[in-house]
Amino acid sequence: MIRVEEIVKRYGPVVAVDRLSFQVEPGETFALIGPNGAGKTTTLKILLGLARPDSGRVAIGPEGLSPQSARARKDLGYVPQRAEFPPARTVTQVLEFFADLRGLPRESVGRALDRVGLTAQRDRLATHLSGGYTQRLSLAQALLSDPALLVLDEPTASLDPEATWEFRNLLEQLRRERKTVILSSHLLAEVERVADRVLIMNDGKRAALESLADLRERQVQASRLRVELQETAVGAEAALRGHGVSYERIGERELMVHAANGSGVKVLECLRGAGIDIRSFKLQGPTLEEIFLSVVRKKEGNRHGSE
Numbered sequence: 001m002i003r004v005e006e007i008v009k010r011y012g013p014v015v016a017v018d019r020l021s022f023q024v025e026p027g028e029t030f031a032l033i034g035p036n037g038a039g040k041t042t043t044l045k046i047l048l049g050l051a052r053p054d055s056g057r058v059a060i061g062p063e064g065l066s067p068q069s070a071r072a073r074k075d076l077g078y079v080p081q082r083a084e085f086p087p088a089r090t091v092t093q094v095l096e097f098f099a100d101l102r103g104l105p106r107e108s109v110g111r112a113l114d115r116v117g118l119t120a121q122r123d124r125l126a127t128h129l130s131g132g133y134t135q136r137l138s139l140a141q142a143l144l145s146d147p148a149l150l151v152l153d154e155p156t157a158s159l160d161p162e163a164t165w166e167f168r169n170l171l172e173q174l175r176r177e178r179k180t181v182i183l184s185s186h187l188l189a190e191v192e193r194v195a196d197r198v199l200i201m202n203d204g205k206r207a208a209l210e211s212l213a214d215l216r217e218r219q220v221q222a223s224r225l226r227v228e229l230q231e232t233a234v235g236a237e238a239a240l241r242g243h244g245v246s247y248e249r250i251g252e253r254e255l256m257v258h259a260a261n262g263s264g265v266k267v268l269e270c271l272r273g274a275g276i277d278i279r280s281f282k283l284q285g286p287t288l289e290e291i292f293l294s295v296v297r298k299k300e301g302n303r304h305g306s307e
Contacts, residue, residue: 001024001025001026001028001060001061001148001149001180002023002024002047002058002059002060002149002180002182003023003057003058003059003064004020004021004022004023004043004047004056004057004058005021005056005057005058005059006019006020006021006055006056006057007019007020007021007043007046007053007055007056007057007058008020008053008054008055008056009039009042009046009051009053009054009204010054015204016039016042016204017039017042017043017046017053017204018039018203018204018205019056019205020039020043020056020201020204020205020206021056021206022199022206022209024180024182025180026148026178026180027178027179027180028180028181028196028197029171029174029175029179029180029181029183029194029195029196030180030181030182030183030195030196030197030198030199031182031183031184031185031190031191031194031195031197031198031199032044032182032183032184032185032198032199032201033184033185033186033187033188033190033191033198033199033200033201033292034186034200034201034202034207035186035202036186037203038186038201038202038203038204039201039203039204039205040153040184040185040186040201041153041184042204043184043201044151044153044182044184046058046067047060047067047151047182048067048076048078048151049066049067049068049069049072049073052068060072060076060149061075061148074102074145074147075145075147075148075149076147076148076149076150076151077141077142077143077144077145077147077149077150077151078142078150078151078152078153079135079138079139079142079150079151079152079153079155080138080153081153081154081155081157081158082158083134083135083137083138085126085127085137086126087127088125088127089125089126090122090123090124090125090126091113091118091121091122091123091124091125091126091129091137092109092113092122092123093126094126094137094141095108095109095112095113095137095140095141095144096109098141098144099144102144102145104144104145108144108145108146109144111146112140112141112143112144113140115140115143116136116137116139116140116143116170117136117170118133118136118137118140121133130163131158131159131160131163132159132160132162132163132164132166132167135155135156135159135163135167136166136167136170138155139155139167139170148179148180149179149180149181149182150174150179150180150181150182151181151182151184152171152181152182152183152184153184154184154185154186155167155171155183156168156185156187156190157185157187168190168193168194171183171193171194172193172194175194181194183195188289188292191212192212195212196211196212197209197210197211197212198210198211198212198215198292200292208292210292215291215292218291220260221260222260222286222291223259223260223264223283223284224256224257224258224259224283224284225256225257225258225259225264225267225268225281225282225283225284226250226254226255226256226257226281226282226283226284227254227255227256227257227267227268227271227278227280227281228253228254228278228279228280228281229253229254229255229276229277229278229279230253230277230278230279231253231276231277232252232253233249233251233252233253233254233255235274235275235276236255236271236274236276237249237255238274239270239271239273239274239276240255240257240267240270240271242274243270245257245258245267245270246258253279256284259283264281264283268281
């Protein structure tokens with residue numbers, strides 16, 4: 001669907017995007033994540049044709065169209081971080097306005113309203129909507145032409161938790177419909193439920209590109225079992241060493257045992273078989289955020305080590 005090849009964008013002495021390359025497949029939900037100033041918004045502007053790279057190339061669709069191409073823009077929907085609509089117009093009138101601009105039939109308005117759950121709000125003034133409903137209206141205008149590609153820039157940044165949850169449900173529905181979605185966010189929780197792959201950006205560069213499946217597999221492999229014992233850990237340590245189990249002593253009666261890939265049950269059986277009384281145990285795994293950070297730091301370390 002999209003190929004980005006070695007794009008660079010400078011604003012004076014500042015390099016906002018630095019030799020960035022990636023590819024988005026049809027039907028994929030692809031997330032750009034990183035701290036503020038990482039280059040996410042500039043990258044989106046280039047994909048949307050709102051900015052031109054100083055070097056490099058962006059190709060959209062099987063024909064390899066430029067983002068500035070009218071044909072490429074026709075099959076693209078955009079949801080900004082904060083949407084603004086013409087004043088003194090109802091929800092329906094706002095969508096009719098955008099439909100007329102694009103030469104779309106009025107029937108597209110009803111379909112878009114139904115798709116985002118705004119039919120009951122169709123006669124309300126758009127400026128009187130809550131933040132969550134405003135973002136739904138923004139998504140509805142992006143879906144008017146039923147585009148193949150949707151670009152979302154921090155769509156839940158200003159929403160409360162309930163509105164955020166509802167908007168994510170809409171994104172999950174788009175994913176089930178196999179829409180191609182590019183989602184920019186600085187929040188990991190934003191992408192956990194919906195993304196297929198995640199591009200981590202830092203200082204305008206590609207720090208890492210990982211699938212959520214791979215990251216969750218890393219999470220499983222890094223799981224640990226925290227065990228609290230009734231007595232001192234000396235006997236438990238001997239039993240674990242005898243079975244070749246890795247562990248760390250974290251207290252007089254507590255151990256942190258490596259329990260990757262579901263091996264926690266075997267650890268408990270080992271201890272009980274050795275007559276060790278267990279007071280409590282808890283399986284712990286790194287958060288996906290910790291996994292992301294470890295990926296970034298590892299790749300940054302490799303880059304610095306090769307310089």
